Amino acid sequence: MFDDTLELAENKLLLLYILEQIKLPISKNQFTEIVLENNLINYFTLQQYISELISADFTEYNEVDGKHRLTVTSKGHRVLSMFTNRLSQNKLDIVDSYIKENMNTIRQQIDITADYTIANNNSFTVNLKAIENDLALIDLKLNVVSNKQARDICARWKNNSSELYTKIIKMLIDD
Secondary structure: OHHHHHHHHHHHHHHHHHHHHHHOEOOHHHHHHHHHHHHOOHHHHHHHHHHHHHOOEEEEEEOOOEEEEEEEHHHHHHHHHHHHHHHHHHHHHHHHHHHHHHHHHHHHHHHEEEEEEEEEOEEEEEEEEEEOOOEEEEEEEEEOOOOHHHHHHHHHHHHHHHHHHHHHHHHHHHH
């Protein structure tokens, strides 16, 4: 039982450590992806731990551009600073290495968004955004006639936002 309690505490500390190291508010999906890609905690246990960390006021959801993003609270920072030494160096190395290698992708996923909603029975509203240093570079809303078009536009924006942004600006500026 004591070992289970230690593992639970270490896992929750590890989650706080990941959020602190990223230094950006991230979605629950992004956070889940990071943890699962590194085989740190299984999915169901992770979801339980996230809920418990929120209930204990160690993490919280903040609304950023209408989306809920997960961050560490000041209480979470204090607990982590007191108990970071209880985390295994191996897990810290895994997290640090992953964040170092993937920070640009993580940041891009935060700064580039593409979503769609049903406008009415015959159309969908696609919302494409690119944000840099808290400044919206582009915030574009389009109405399209099918779910497939909406999904395709979102996927293309996520994969080629820089190129598409440049083309849009060029088309608007050039004579």
